[in-house]
Amino acid sequence: MRLDRPGLLFALIGLAGLILPFAEFKPNRILAGEGATLAAALPLGVALLFALAAMFAMGVFRLPAILRLTAALAALLAVLLAIGAAARHLTPEGDTLARVSPASGFWLLLLALVLMLADAVARLRPGLMLRGLLLAGAVAAAWFLLASGALDQVSTLREYSVRREVFLREARAHLLLAFGSLGLALLVGLPIGMLLYGARRLRGPVLSVLNILQTIPSLALFGIMIPIFSWIAATVPGAAQAGVSGIGVFPALVALFLYSLLPVVSNTLTGLDGVSPSTRDAAMGLGLTRPQLLGWVLIPLALPVLLAAVRIVLVQNIGLAVIAGLIGGGGFGTFVFQGLNQTAMDLVLLGALPTIALTLVAGIAMDLVVEGTARRRQEA
Amino acid sequence: MIEIRNLTKIYDGTAAVDDVSLTVEKGQIAALVGTSGSGKTTLLRMINRLVEPTHGQVLIDGEDTQDIAPHLLRRRIGYAIQGHGLFPHHSVARNIGTVPKLLGWKPEAIRARVDELLELFQLDPAAFRDRMPQELSGGQQQRVGVARALAARPDLLLMDEPFGALDPVIRAKAQHDLRDIQRQLGTTLILVTHDMEEAVTLGDRIAVMDKGRLVQYAPPAEVLTAPATPFVRDLVGQAERPFRLLSLTPASAVARAGQADGAPIPRTASLRDALAECLWSGRDAVPVEGGGIVTLAALRAEAAPTARAAE
Numbered sequence: 001m002r003l004d005r006p007g008l009l010f011a012l013i014g015l016a017g018l019i020l021p022f023a024e025f026k027p028n029r030i031l032a033g034e035g036a037t038l039a040a041a042l043p044l045g046v047a048l049l050f051a052l053a054a055m056f057a058m059g060v061f062r063l064p065a066i067l068r069l070t071a072a073l074a075a076l077l078a079v080l081l082a083i084g085a086a087a088r089h090l091t092p093e094g095d096t097l098a099r100v101s102p103a104s105g106f107w108l109l110l111l112a113l114v115l116m117l118a119d120a121v122a123r124l125r126p127g128l129m130l131r132g133l134l135l136a137g138a139v140a141a142a143w144f145l146l147a148s149g150a151l152d153q154v155s156t157l158r159e160y161s162v163r164r165e166v167f168l169r170e171a172r173a174h175l176l177l178a179f180g181s182l183g184l185a186l187l188v189g190l191p192i193g194m195l196l197y198g199a200r201r202l203r204g205p206v207l208s209v210l211n212i213l214q215t216i217p218s219l220a221l222f223g224i225m226i227p228i229f230s231w232i233a234a235t236v237p238g239a240a241q242a243g244v245s246g247i248g249v250f251p252a253l254v255a256l257f258l259y260s261l262l263p264v265v266s267n268t269l270t271g272l273d274g275v276s277p278s279t280r281d282a283a284m285g286l287g288l289t290r291p292q293l294l295g296w297v298l299i300p301l302a303l304p305v306l307l308a309a310v311r312i313v314l315v316q317n318i319g320l321a322v323i324a325g326l327i328g329g330g331g332f333g334t335f336v337f338q339g340l341n342q343t344a345m346d347l348v349l350l351g352a353l354p355t356i357a358l359t360l361v362a363g364i365a366m367d368l369v370v371e372g373t374a375r376r377r378q379e380a
Numbered sequence: 381m382i383e384i385r386n387l388t389k390i391y392d393g394t395a396a397v398d399d400v401s402l403t404v405e406k407g408q409i410a411a412l413v414g415t416s417g418s419g420k421t422t423l424l425r426m427i428n429r430l431v432e433p434t435h436g437q438v439l440i441d442g443e444d445t446q447d448i449a450p451h452l453l454r455r456r457i458g459y460a461i462q463g464h465g466l467f468p469h470h471s472v473a474r475n476i477g478t479v480p481k482l483l484g485w486k487p488e489a490i491r492a493r494v495d496e497l498l499e500l501f502q503l504d505p506a507a508f509r510d511r512m513p514q515e516l517s518g519g520q521q522q523r524v525g526v527a528r529a530l531a532a533r534p535d536l537l538l539m540d541e542p543f544g545a546l547d548p549v550i551r552a553k554a555q556h557d558l559r560d561i562q563r564q565l566g567t568t569l570i571l572v573t574h575d576m577e578e579a580v581t582l583g584d585r586i587a588v589m590d591k592g593r594l595v596q597y598a599p600p601a602e603v604l605t606a607p608a609t610p611f612v613r614d615l616v617g618q619a620e621r622p623f624r625l626l627s628l629t630p631a632s633a634v635a636r637a638g639q640a641d642g643a644p645i646p647r648t649a650s651l652r653d654a655l656a657e658c659l660w661s662g663r664d665a666v667p668v669e670g671g672g673i674v675t676l677a678a679l680r681a682e683a684a685p686t687a688r689a690a691e
Contacts, residue, residue, distance in 0.1 A: 081607050102625070282465025284430055285538075287455035300469050 007059040007068075010116045014056040017108030018049055018349055023086040024103040029155070029344050035103050041086035051075075052109070053283065060330070069120035076113045079106065080145060087153035101155035101346055103197060114154065128372055134365050142357070155346040163335075163350070171354065173249070173330030177321040178358075181253055182313050185260030190306075191259075193268025194294065210262040218231040218255065218323045225251040252329030254318055267309030271302025304374040311366035313360070318359045381406050382427070382536060382568060387436035389422050396422045398592035398669075399436070404585070406535075409562060409569040413576055413615065419592040424538055426458045428568065440536060455479050458537035462544040464525030466513040472498075472524050473509040479532040497527040499562060519550040526558065530567070539571045543578065549569045555581055576615055580604070580624050588593030588612050598630070601628055622683035624652040634682060635672030640665035645674075655679050 021035025022045075036051075039045040055075050059068060087100040124374065151157050160167055196203050216224075230246030233239050243250050275298055283297045299306070325333020332351040339347030382404040389397040390557040394442040404410040412420040425431040426436050429450040431455040438445045445453055464590045466475050476497055477490040485493070495505040496591055501523040524540065529537055542558075543551045559582060562569050572577050577584045580600045588596045588603065588611075596608035604625050616624065633655045634645040645657055657666045665675040 031586055062690070141406045276465075276468075277466060278461055278465040280465075281430070282459065282525075284465070285428060285454055285459030285465075287453075287482055288478075289451045289453045292482075299468060373465075 002062050003060060004062045006041065006119050007061070007116075010112045010119070011056040012059050014048055014052065014112035015113070017105045017110075018053060020105035020108060021103040022105040022109075023083060024101050025090045026099045026155075028100065029099050029159075029346060030099040030342060033103075035105075036086070036090060038082070038105065042082055042089045043085075045082075045086075047068050048078060050106050051078070052155055056112070065120050065123035069124065072113050072116040072120055076110075076117065079109050079113060081150055083154055083220060084151040086130065087151070087155070091153055095126045099155040099158060099346060100153065101349075123146060128368055128375070130366075132368055135361065135368070139361060152331065159197055159335075159344070159346045159350045167350070168173075169336075170334050170351075174332045174355070174358070176319070177252055177256060177324055177329065177331050178250070178314065178317040181256030181317050181321075183311055184253070184257045185264045186310070188257075189309075190263030190268055191260050193265045193272070196269055197272040197298075208265065209261075209264055213258050214262045218259070218271065218320060219326070221255050221258070222251060222323065222327050223315055225254065229254075247327040247329075249324075249329050251327060252321070252324035252331075256317045256324075259320060260317060263309045263312045263316070267305050267312075268302070271305030274299050274305065275301045304370055307366070307373060309372045311363065311370060315363045318355060318362055322355055325351070381441055382570065383437075383439040383442075385437045385439070386429070387423065387426055387438065389419075389426060389431060390434045395419075395592045397426065400589075400592075400594045401436075402587055402594060402597050403600075404570060406568055407566045408584040409559075409571060409582050410587055412570065412572045412577035412587045412589060412640065413574065413579040414589035415615070416574060417591075418589040420574075420587075420589045421540055421651050423570045424540055424570060427536075427538055428454045428459060430454075451501060455482055455532065456536075458527040458529035458532075458534040458686050460526045460537070460539045460542050462541035464513075464540065464545075465520045466521060466528070468513055469507065470513075471620075472511050472513065472516070475513065475524060476528045476531050478528060483532055485506075492663050493531060497531060501557070503527075508514055518546055519554060522546060522554060523557075525562075530561075530565070533565075535568060537569045539569065541572055541574070543573075551578075554591050557584070577621075577624065578628065579623075586616060601625065604628075607685055623652050623655075626655055626679065626683050631668045631674050632670075632672070634678050635668040636678070637671075638665065638673040638675070639666045640673040640675075642689055643667060644669045650681055651679055655683075668678055 003286075018038060020037075022038040023036050023041045024033035025036060026033035037045075042048070045207065052075055055071050058071065080132030080368045083102050083106055090100045091098050114119040121131075126134065145151065146157075192206065196206055211358065228246075229244055229251050233244045233246065245251070279297065280293070281303070283293050288296060321329075321331045322333035322336055324331050325335070325337045332355045336348050337351075339345065339349075382398060384402050385402045387397055388395060394518065400411070400419075412423060414420045426433045429445060431655055438456075444602060448456075458632070467478075470478075473491070473494045476494045477485075477578075480490045480493055494509065498505040498508055503520060503523060508520070508524075513524070522545070526539075526542065529539075543554050544601075555578060557651055571579075571582060573582075580603075581601055585597060585601055586603045586606070587594055590609070590611045596603055596612050598606075598608075603612060604616055604621055607616055627650045629651045630647065631645055631649045631651060634651065640663065642661055642663055645654055647669050651674065654666055654668075655676075656677070658664065658674075660674055665673045667673050
């Protein structure tokens, strides 16, 4: 039987994960913890350890992708349930201060299994529809797992349980920041892109400015905006009432908006430039007006590239919105920075994990949409 | 009738088209020919105002095109270009129906017109209506492009190198079909080409452009036998001249009584075809279908400009 190289890599990562501590016991949320290996962390730990080791070993050989997929899925579920069980097992009865968090071994196992899963899915070459269903299934499964209470004793969820209301509020704020800035960027960036398409001479200067904006580090951008917007709020009548302020949601939204402009404008240009000159010329020659040319021909043909811009911006802004937590803009960043201040890693994770999950889901969903429109274009 | 009066286009101080005047009679084909950069495409594009003239006028049946909004003017004029310019995201039917839709025709009327045009261009409506442009061959795409240009029954059709992207075999057939359809519909046609052969085959008159100026505007035979300038003579090609001249006359026109061996050539075949047949089969004369023969001596007389001038 022949060896499978990616499988070998997954097995090595998995092996490290099995050796390193699986969970960490801390007397309270900020004290340093003490690691427990998988074998020690839960009652049937040794059995699970051998089962996982066998599964990784099997992955080293070339086996049908569907088999690998099933194995990885089962193992992933087992590891997730195991961390929940470990948390229950390691927490002394009645001790509300003690925390059990996932340790390096758990994260490595998670990494190995997710890679294996992604690899197996890619090898199966599922159609668009099936990939959409897989994504929905994964989201539903994660939701179900969290709602079932199986993981409730894990430290990050303990942090969540005392912040339920705040968490929901910050989740909404995070989505508002990411989607709001995307909406603004489309509202402003699409017309700029269309304008530049017609005005070649303006392209260089405008794109350079947007490029420079893109290279300003996000912290520096916030730093610049605080005095500027504070001054505007203080001196321009009505500005403060309209929501302008040095800190808070307003500068966060503006920063994300500025970062989004370059991808939107440059992709609009690329998309429109991609329409063949003869198609454009024929459209004009047949008597389409300029708005008709845009609406009937240019925008439909540029759509896949425009949607690609939406994908880039969305993924970028969901991640960047974390920084808004620094200046009181809200969002999951609030937990990250609170956690950093309190050296409570579990709280940091409460902000970081949903951000990562949101980014992944948005990225994959937009990939499906982009591919769907591009494919329909080809078939069409 | 199209009247072009003193039409000029100046780009950055140089004239791309310099004071060109010409008239195309209703139902005629005018071929604009010249080297690249001669201004022929600019001249064509000024007729439907894709390029706005610096000076001069274009009159269509006496109406100044400057008095009509550009997009409304263009909907009245058919326009077909090299590489067809079909909309890749629209079906064949939607492509052809573009201008009728712009003009607000009813959907049933558009559908009927699309089918009628597909029939006219020998494309089975049931099979082609819903296809996408990239599923068609080059020749089919070109036909759909011309069908689209003719959809709203324009009196004037402008074509810019319409056959440029086709291979020679398909091109000859496409030219022949276009000529038939143009005669059938009575459309006035102005066609840009860099190919003198195409201009001679299709044009009722040929307009030769050089560096923005119109150097000769005359029927093909006159351009061939009496080129106005050395440039026109070069464009015609000294080596090609006699053959192009022969290609203008059908065999039936010079056939006279007599006997010749071998298979007859069709009556519509040109004298050039007759000459080719004589040379290839080593005969001094070939019979023409329906009686008469064409002799090498007759061909020799026809291919010389002096003989023409005497006519």
